[in-house]
Amino acid sequence: MSEDRYLTVTALTRYMKRRLETDKHLKDIWLRAEISNFKHHSRGHMYMTLKDDGARIQSVMFAGQNKGLKFVPENGMTVLIRGEIGLYEPQGQYQLYIKQMEPDGVGALYQAYEQLKEKLEKEGLFSPEHKKPLPAYPEHIGVITSPTGAAIRDILTTIKRRYPIVKVTVLPVSVQGERSAPSLVHALSYAEEHDFDVLIIGRGGGSIEELWSFNEEIVARAIHRVSVPVISAVGHETDFTISDFVADVRAATPTGAAELAVPAQEELQHRLAQLRNRMQYVISQSYRQEANRLAKLRGSYAFRYPEQLLRQKEIELDKLSDRLARAGTTAVSTRRQHFTTLVNRLALVHPGKQVQNYGQQLAVLQNRLQQAMVKRHEREQQKFFHQINKLSLLNPLETMKRGYSISYKQETLLKSINQVTEGDDVQIHLADGTIDCIVKEVKEDTNG
Known part of the structure; x- marks a missing residue:
């Protein structure tokens, strides 16, 4: 048998690779499958196994294709995929190269919305303790929206009608398209560095694709970083975006945001009128009370008979003067006696007197000590002679x-x-x- 009939594994694999890659039916494959063994490589590529009840196929979606995904694939997720079949030569294994992917049964944008919402909620970006209160009487309001849309007209009209004294600065941004999210982040950073009391961020209604900039993670985190209270007003009342959950207050519409941002001048005027009435009532009551006090003072004894009151006070003054003189004399006498007592006590404890007393005590103690030492010496001397005699009796030399x-x-x-x-x-x-x-x-x- 001729040796030329035998192929190498490499030749066979390359032949199979060419056949797969030239089959037009395998160049554009549409699949519905479940994801398993998902791995997102550090270089950006996504590796996974696509399976159903009867089979499975190894698949890869390179970074160039997956960077536009609006959701994160997960194990167990059913997806709709468009791709092509290829063969990986080193292992002789055919696999699917994914070009497009979206969740089955729910749009990719909605899937991405739910995933980001769950992620940020777990991080605490929606927590009530992070919500800042709105100022009651703002002086400067920043409005982050498109300068040409209906939303800005509604906001400015409402603010001017309700609270015309406030200063309003429009921070123009793109609210739709690829550049809209960075534009919103830039406007929020600018507002953080300038003097604003409250910010309104939003746009008019639209589809989820049109509102998507307000669902971007970079926008949500930028709103969370801002130290100024933020009112989110995106779309209509039924539209909810990630920005609504992160913001300090959510308004159903741009007009509602303006109403939340400023008080109504009619309400302030009504309240001012109430305060004015209360102030007038308090002043009137105070005036009547002071008038009554004045009338009582005018009718008092002092005002009716001032001479008699003056004589009476003169007599009381004389009595008080006498009491003061007697009290002064008594106090001086008491102090003098106290001083004499202290002088006598001081003489008893004078240092010279104490030295003399201690000298006498020292002489007595020295005499006692000398007598005690003489007696002690005599006793010890007698004891010594007694011991010498006892030792002499016991000395062997004496016996010898x-x-x-x-x-x-x-x-x-x-x-x-x-x-x-x-x-x-x-x-x-x-x-x-x-x-x-x-x-x-x-x-x-x-x-x-």
């Missing part, structure tokens, strides 16, 4: 003077005949010297 001796064998004290034998050298110590001896015989005391 009376005719006794002590025997040693090689510096060992002899206490028994059993310690020596005939011929041993023995030293006998007497009171006046030592005798070296040789044992000639050892005899046991038969009497003892």
Whole structure:
């Protein structure tokens, strides 16, 4: 058999690759399938397995195709896919290269809306504790919207009608298209750096595609970063965007946003009239009370009989003067007695007097100490002589003077005949010297 009939694996794989890539039916495939084993690579490519009840196929959507996705694919999600079949040569495996993908049964934009809403809600961007209160009487309002739409006309007309004294600055932006989201973010950053009391951001109604700029994550986070209270007014009353949830207050319409931003001058005028009436009532009541007090003062004894009152006060003044003089004399006498007492007490504790007293006490104590030392010396001397006498009685030298001796064998004290034998050298110590001896015989005391 000829060797030329055998193909290499590489040749076979390349042949299969060419056949798949040249089949026009495999160049534009439309699939409905479930996603599993989804992986979003760090380089941007998306790898996944597409499956149904009977089969599965490995698939990839490169970064160039998936960057325009409005939603994030997830495991278990059913999707509608357009792509083409290719073969990955190193593994000899055919796979699907995805060109387009969207959720099955729900639009991609709606899917992206729900995913972003869930993500931001978990992060706390919608939490009530982040909501800032609107100022009661704003001085400067920023309006972020298209300068040519109906929304800006409604907002400006409503503000001018309700609160014409407020300053309004329009921050023009694009509210639709690819550049609209960055335009909104730029306007919010500008507003943060300038002096605004409240911001209105929004546009008129439209489809979800037309309102999509207000569902972008960068816009939502920019609204959350702004320190100025933000009113979101996007679309009609039934339209809800991510911006509505992040903003401090959501208005159903642009006109509603203007009504929330400023008070109505009619209401302020009515309230002002009420305050004016209350002030006039309070002033009138105060005037009547003070008039009554004045009338009472005019009818009092002091105003009717001033001379008699003056005489009475003169007498009271004399009495008070006498009491003050007596109190002063008593106080001086008391202070003088107290001073004398302190002088006497001070004399008793004068340092010179204390030194004299302590000198006398010291002489007495020194005399007592000297007598105690003499007596103690006599007692100790008697005890010392007594101990000397006792030691003399116990001194072996004294005993030896009376005719006794002590025997040693090689510096060992002899206490028994059993310690020596005939011929041993023995030293006998007497009171006046030592005798070296040789044992000639050892005899046991038969009497003892």
